[in-house]
Amino acid sequence: MARIPDAFIDDLLARTDIVELVGARVPLKRQGKEYAARCPFHDERSASFTVSPTKQFYHCFGCGAHGTAISFLMNFDRLEFLDAVDELAKRAGMEVPRDTRQRNEDTGTRDLYAALDAAARFFRQQLADSAKARAYVERRGIAPEIVERYAIGYAPDGYNGLRDALGTDERRMQLLERAGLFSKNDKGSTYDKFRDRLMFPIHDRRGRTIAFGGRVIDPEDSPKYLNSPETPLFHKGRELYGLWQAKQANSKLDRLVVVEGYMDVVALAQYGVSQAVATLGTATTPDHAELLFRSAPDVYFCFDGDRAGRSAAWKALESVLPRMKDGRQAFFLFLPEGEDPDTIVRQEGADGFDARLREATPLSEFFYAHVSADVNLGTLDGKARLAERCKAYLQQIPDGAFGDLMRQRLTELTGLGARASTPETHVPVQRAHAGAAGAQGGRRGPAAPKRSLVRGAIALLVQHPPLALALAPPYRFAELRQPGIELLAELIALVRERPDLRTGGLLEHFADRDEAAALQKLAMQEMPGDESTWSAEFLDAMAQLERQTLQQRIDELQAKRAEAGLDERDKEEMRALLGNLAAARTP
Numbered sequence: 001m002a003r004i005p006d007a008f009i010d011d012l013l014a015r016t017d018i019v020e021l022v023g024a025r026v027p028l029k030r031q032g033k034e035y036a037a038r039c040p041f042h043d044e045r046s047a048s049f050t051v052s053p054t055k056q057f058y059h060c061f062g063c064g065a066h067g068t069a070i071s072f073l074m075n076f077d078r079l080e081f082l083d084a085v086d087e088l089a090k091r092a093g094m095e096v097p098r099d100t101r102q103r104n105e106d107t108g109t110r111d112l113y114a115a116l117d118a119a120a121r122f123f124r125q126q127l128a129d130s131a132k133a134r135a136y137v138e139r140r141g142i143a144p145e146i147v148e149r150y151a152i153g154y155a156p157d158g159y160n161g162l163r164d165a166l167g168t169d170e171r172r173m174q175l176l177e178r179a180g181l182f183s184k185n186d187k188g189s190t191y192d193k194f195r196d197r198l199m200f201p202i203h204d205r206r207g208r209t210i211a212f213g214g215r216v217i218d219p220e221d222s223p224k225y226l227n228s229p230e231t232p233l234f235h236k237g238r239e240l241y242g243l244w245q246a247k248q249a250n251s252k253l254d255r256l257v258v259v260e261g262y263m264d265v266v267a268l269a270q271y272g273v274s275q276a277v278a279t280l281g282t283a284t285t286p287d288h289a290e291l292l293f294r295s296a297p298d299v300y301f302c303f304d305g306d307r308a309g310r311s312a313a314w315k316a317l318e319s320v321l322p323r324m325k326d327g328r329q330a331f332f333l334f335l336p337e338g339e340d341p342d343t344i345v346r347q348e349g350a351d352g353f354d355a356r357l358r359e360a361t362p363l364s365e366f367f368y369a370h371v372s373a374d375v376n377l378g379t380l381d382g383k384a385r386l387a388e389r390c391k392a393y394l395q396q397i398p399d400g401a402f403g404d405l406m407r408q409r410l411t412e413l414t415g416l417g418a419r420a421s422t423p424e425t426h427v428p429v430q431r432a433h434a435g436a437a438g439a440q441g442g443r444r445g446p447a448a449p450k451r452s453l454v455r456g457a458i459a460l461l462v463q464h465p466p467l468a469l470a471l472a473p474p475y476r477f478a479e480l481r482q483p484g485i486e487l488l489a490e491l492i493a494l495v496r497e498r499p500d501l502r503t504g505g506l507l508e509h510f511a512d513r514d515e516a517a518a519l520q521k522l523a524m525q526e527m528p529g530d531e532s533t534w535s536a537e538f539l540d541a542m543a544q545l546e547r548q549t550l551q552q553r554i555d556e557l558q559a560k561r562a563e564a565g566l567d568e569r570d571k572e573e574m575r576a577l578l579g580n581l582a583a584a585r586t587p
Contacts, residue, residue: 004082004085004096004097005097006498006509007498007500008094008096008097009070009085009505009508010498010500010501010502010505011094011500012070012085012088012089012092012094013056013068013069013070013502013504013505013508014056014500014502014505015092015094016056016069016088016091016092017053018051018052018053018056018057018058018068018069018072018504019035019051019053021069021072021073021088021091022035022037022051022058022069022072023035023051025040025076025077026038026040026049028051029047031047031050033052033053033054034050034051034052034053035050035051035052035053036048036049036050036051037049037051039060039062039063039065040076041060041063041065041075041076041294042060042062042063042065042297042325042326042327042328043297043298043327043328043329044062044327046062048060048061048062049061049062049065052503054503055463055502055503055504055523056068056069056502056503056504056505057503057504057507057523058072059520059523059524062327063325063326063327066507066520067504067507067508067511068504068505068507068508069088069504070084070085070088070508071084071508071511073087073088075294077205077206079205079206083206109232109233111175112175112178112179112231112232112233113208113209113210113233115166115172115175115176115178115179115181116179116181116201116208116209116210116211116233117208117209118166119162119166119176119179119181119209119212120151120153120199120201120209120212122153122162122165122166123153123154123155123199123201123212124151124152124153125153126153126154126155126156126161127147127152127153127154127198127199130154130156132217133154133198133217136198136217137152137198140263141267141270141346142266142267142270143270146266146269146270149245149249149269150200150201150242150245150265150266150269151201151209152198152199152200152201152266153198153199153201154197154198154199155192155194155195155196155197155199155214156195156196157195157196158192158195159191159192159195160191160192161192161195162176162181162192162194163176163182163190163191163192173190177190178231178232179228179231179233180193180211180212180228180229180230180231180234181193181194181212181228193226193228194212194214194226196216196217196218196221197214197215197216197217197226198214198215198216198217199212199213199214200212200213200214200215200241200262200266202227202228202234202239202241202280203243203244203245204233204239204244205243205244207244207248210231210233210234210239211227211228211231211233211234211236211239211280212227212228213225213226213227213228213241213262213280213281214226214227215261215262215263225261225262225281227280227281236279236280236281236282237282237285237287237288238285238287238288238291239280240258240277240278240279240280240288240291240292241262241265241277241278241279241280242262242265242266242269242276242277242278243256243277243291243295245269245274246274246275246276246277246295247295249269249274249275250274250275253275253295253296254275254296254297254298255275255296255297255298255299255300256275256276256277256292256295256296256298256299256300257273257275257276257277257300257302257341257357258276258277258278258279258284258292258299258300258301258302258316259276259277259278259302259340259341260278260279260302260303260304260312260340261278261340261342262278263342264276264278264302264340264341264342265277265278267341267342267345267346268341268342268345268353271345271346271349271350271353272350273345273350273353273354275296276341277292283312283315283316283319284301284312284315284316284319284320285319286319286322286323288319289316289319289320289323290323292320293320293323293325293328297327297328297329298328298329298330298331299320299328299329299330299331300330300331300332300333300357300360301313301316301330301331301332301333302333302335302341303332303333303334303335304334304335304337304339304340305334305335305336305337306337309334309335310334310370313332313334313366314370316332317330317332317363317366317367317370320363321363321367321393321396321397322396322397322398323398324363324397324398324402324403325398325400325402326398326400326401326402328402329362329363330362330363331357331360331361331362331363332360332361332363332366333356333357333359333360333361334361335356341353344356364405364406364409367393367406368409368410368413371386371389371390371393372386372413375389377413377414383413383414383415383416384414384416386410386413386414387410387414387416390410394406394407394410452482452483452484453541453544453545453548454482454483454484454485454488454545455484455522456537456541457488457538457541457542457545458484458487458488458491458519458522459522459525459527460527460534460537460538460541461488461491461492461495461538462491462503462506462507462519462522462523463503463522463523463525463527463534464503464531464534464538465491465495465501465502465503465506466495466499467495467534467535467538468491468492468495468496469495469496469499470535470538470539471492471496471539471542475489475492476546476549476550477489477542477545477546477548477549479549479552479553480545480548480549480552481552482548487515491506494506494509503523506519507519507520507523547581550577550580550581551581553573553577554574554577554578554581557570557573557574557577
């Protein structure tokens with residue numbers, strides 16, 4: 001964000017209709033001055049998700065998700081910050097300003113994407129031209145529409161097919177090497193990394209090719225699957241094969257099915273199960289888990305039923321457990337020996353596979369079965385061992401009903417009471433507000449509590465930043481020794497520096513700061529009155545702080561007089577301060 005001027009971000013957010021942006025992805029209904037919907041970031045039945053066109057931001061009273069149009073695109077469409085800014089700028093007809101270094105980096109990145117796209121086209125053409133590859137695709141029963149949807153291709157046998165076709169000059173060779181498409185031997189010679197393999201392009205959240213997975217055609221070859229190495233564009237622990245296609249095929253993803261191979265994904269899609277994705281030759285990582293749950297509320301992990309499959313399932317559980325917020329569900333489907341999703345769906349069809357998913361083991365059941373497998377619950381020692389074994393895991397679960405029920409289950413198994421914190425500790429402020437709002441039949445923000453002058457002024461500024469424009473420097477209140485004074489002074493300076501700043505842009509500015517959570521809560525409070533009321537209240541608060549500043553300095557001089565006396569300069573300052581204070585108190 002630092003490379004894009006703040007003024008541009010303010011202007012971009014001001015030109016963006018956040019209601020239109022969110023409404024294109026989430027069905028919104030008008031509620032007074034705001035719009036409401038079921039939250040797209042967690043599973044719920046009530047409309048706790050609100051979008052404010054005047055404040056330019058969204059907020060969910062259920063899960064606490066909040067932000068601007070930029071962060072909405074980052075969370076909903078899974079875009080990086082710069083990609084989200086680019087997307088909004090295109091919609092608004094604006095050109096994103098960048099410094100020379102950023103432009104050079106963008107050019108290099110674009111060239112890398114272009115090289116990978118050219119490779120994908122080359123592999124697809126090779127599939128069309130190779131009788132051997134087409135015969136393999138037909139033998140595996142992959143339909144032409146699936147080949148098209150997943151852009152499947154073929155890397156020809158031989159060491160120089162791709163290099164000869166695309167590596168036309170030194171710069172092109174360097175790009176293809178950076179993209180992970182070449183290997184080098186001991187003598188330093190470069191050759192094609194993928195040879196005689198069915199090629200599966202891996203796409204990012206915008207549908208761009210960032211890497212490849214290759215499957216052998218000849219069963220005698222190894223390894224069976226070969227993935228691109230880590231590159232500037234590809235980090236296998238953060239990407240899921242097939243997620244782009246799953247999102248294209250489903251306007252809203254209610255579930256995702258995690259399988260182990262590319263062929264499993266395409267076979268399931270061919271038989272109508274369009275929500276399958278695969279990890280890329282690695283165990284399920286925390287980044288995978290976060291990406292899965294941001295894409296769908298229910299996640300099904302599909303593994304072999306053998307020891308290796310159950311070990312992989314447990315690693316997935318360890319990544320998922322700290323992300324089990326209320327509304328999210330995880331299940332584990334263990335397949336019969338010798339079977340995989342590809343063979344199961346071809347034998348039983350989508351209905352049969354769905355029936356197996358309905359019988360999948362819930363995370364809670366798998367967890368307690370795994371941790372108690374070698375424990376004798378018939379003894380006190382065994383119960384104590386289980387309680388100790390579960391302790392660290394249960395502490396990772398986010399506050400909420402799921403965590404409470406998991407601890408309750410441990411109590412049922414061991415007879416030990418869960419050492420839970422008080423309810424106040426476990427219920428986030430946002431959830432408490434959501435419940436109160438729901439009881440009133442609407443999703444209004446929490447009423448503003450009684451607060452200090454400083455907090456009141458900050459709250460008014462957060463909701464109505466232009467109020468700061470009515471103040472002129474110098475700001476004597478900044479000398480006050482009170483909590484929040486530094487933040488108030490910073491807010492006023494920020495608004496005067498960026499006069500077009502609105503609530504959304506202000507929150508974006510503080511997004512990575514410690515003050516972000518407190519400012520977000522203030523932004524959600526309901527403030528009665530209108531602009532004239534808010535202006536009068538703000539100016540009155542600032543006038544009171546000004547008087548407090550004068551009184552603070554008078555108190556300091558009086559203390560000095562009592563201890564050591566005042567010199568002529570001090571006495572002159574005291575007279576001026578008393579006069580200013582009297583004038584400030586005069587209506």
